[in-house]
Amino acid sequence: MPIKFGTDGWRDIIAEDFTYANLRTVAQAHAQVLRAAGGSSVVVGFDPRFGGRDFARVVAETLSQQGLGVWLASEYLPTPALSFAALHLGAAGGVMITASHNPPQYSGYKLKGSYGGSATPAMVAEVEAALARSEPYNGPVGDIQPLDIREAYFGQLDRQLDLSALRAYRGVVYHDAMGGAAAGWLGAYMRSRQFGFELREVRGEPDPLFGGVNPEPIPQNLTALMDTLSHETGQTFAVITDGDADRVGAVTAGGQFFNSHQIFAVFIQHLYGRGLRGRVVKTVSGSRIIELLTHKLGLELLETPVGFKYITDAFLEGQADETKAVMIGGEESGGLSSRGHIPERDGLLNSLLLIEAVAMSGKSLGELFADLEADVGFKHVYDRNDLHLSSTFDKAQLLSRAAAYREVAGHAVESVNTRDGVKLTLSGGASAMFRPSGTEPVVRVYVEAQSAGDVKAILDEATRRVQALDNG
Structure with a gap:
């Protein structure tokens, strides 16, 4: 092969x-x-x-x-x-x-x-x-x-963070390393800088089998962590890093998954509040709330295909031309980078920025995001299905069919974006996206709407259509 x-x-x-x-x-x-x-x-x-x-x-x-x-x-x-x-x-x-x-x-x-x-x-x-x-x-x-790069890398983290805010913060934060490459690193950095919060490490030892799940910070791989957080209250939350620690996820008190779109939005608001400016770069699978927030703040928005390499291109362009400098770039999978850092996803830095946002605002992640929803007038509800299909599944046929859909679960198709996969803008502020994996016999279906009922209906219908093609 x-x-x-x-x-x-x-x-x-x-x-x-x-x-x-x-x-x-x-x-x-x-x-x-x-x-x-x-x-x-x-x-x-x-x-x-x-x-x-x-x-x-x-x-x-x-x-x-x-x-x-x-x-x-x-x-x-x-x-x-x-x-x-x-x-x-x-x-x-x-x-x-x-x-x-x-x-x-x-x-x-x-x-x-x-x-x-x-x-x-x-x-x-x-x-x-x-x-x-x-x-x-x-x-x-x-x-x-x-x-031997650990101390030099820790020094780079120092330059991106408000160390005094992290030293003063007295909250509780869990870190689920998923048995991956961040195991031990976040704790080592926190202790070496004498931060004031309590860090509780979960799956904090390296594990080639990642505890029996794929090392991706999405809800189906975080059931035990979400159960643990279901007993927590207030500002307590968990950060999660993936297998090689370039992605970040979060779970809030009460055991609620805090998805990458929400993290991205909180970062935009937080970094803007710290005085950073520049373009915002999102992949096509990103949430509508990113578009609404950047518009409200008067920031330029650039959309790319899926893949952080396209966001890297934008960062490099901004380094060469100050007028195109990027404040933050991010993707649906939890990979984000911000101005002043390397043009690379960094789950460790982004975990610390989440803690910093809570520490500096005095609000929980959930409260920070609820404020954003109110500011832009959009209720964000999101889910996705990763469909494992037969090795003979015709991905090209799926994309052709999806681009021709006129409605999904009663929601009319208002526009079609084929920048990467097929993303349908639907009536009522909803969207559905179909994107085949480039490395596995998998099709990912992403759905956003303004109610849980609409998300479920659209996702169920989109899933059935993909599976019907696989069953021939």
Whole structure:
């Protein structure tokens, strides 16, 4: 089976197609692209997935044999720390061995740029194209040295946060690392900076099986945590980081899931209140409330396809042209970055920003978001289904059919957006989006409306239509 790149690199099933041999092929192609651009060094890291340390070693050896100097992590580390290392050390790029939120049987080869963020679409295309050609290398071999980035990365977090507010805050915060790469990192940072809040760690040990769930911070993977928070009151809440710690989720007191759209909106308001300005960048799957809030605040909104690499492009454009500077960019999956940080999703920083928003406002996350809804006049209710379908499912047929829908569950289609998948704007302020996964036989159906009843009706109907196509 040919090696196929997705939104930020290559992911596959361990021992089936994710093998040492294929890793060497990908690393060699990556090295060719880096050398052609004048690069001389690269950073390599891995998360707690099965075989991560050995996969990273194979990649490091291959890159060094191709003439690149390599900084190789000796222990698992979060993806944002690896991305920061590329910028901090002046490397030409980075490799993170991770499959992020994918099931435990997957691993992956994430590409990172010299600027400390996801590889741009152009960079991904270059590496994929290089797979088709073999260019022998006969030059000197690069050296491999250990990567120790924790304290430098912690210093970068210091520059993004109001440390005095975090030291003064006396609330209770849970951190569910899901057995992933953030395990131990948030607690270590908090203790080293002597913050005043109490941190209760959940699934805080690295676990290649992630406790038997996919390491993605969505409700079906957080049932135990939501039950624990159901007994809490007031401002107490939980932050959740995914398998490689680049995404963030939250659960509020009472056990309510606080989704990524809500987090994004709270961040916009919080950062604006701290004096940050610039464009807001969202992917097409993002909530209408982001559009309404940016309009109310007088901020420019840019919409991109799904994939943080497109948001990275916007950050880099803003770094080159101050008039296009990005205040914050985010996606439905919980990946966000903000001005002044690396152009990369960072679940650790975003967890701390959520705590900072609560500490500085004196309000719970739920109260902060309720205030936003009132300000923009929109009630946000959201849900999604991840439909696991047959390997022969015709994704192209689904998108063609969906683009032709005239109504869904009695809601008329007002407009069709095919920027990535198919997103239907429906009557009553609702929307439904169909987007096939690029790495799995999965179709994701996203629904937003202004009542739980409408969300359920639209999601049920959209799900039935997808499943009917799969059943032929």
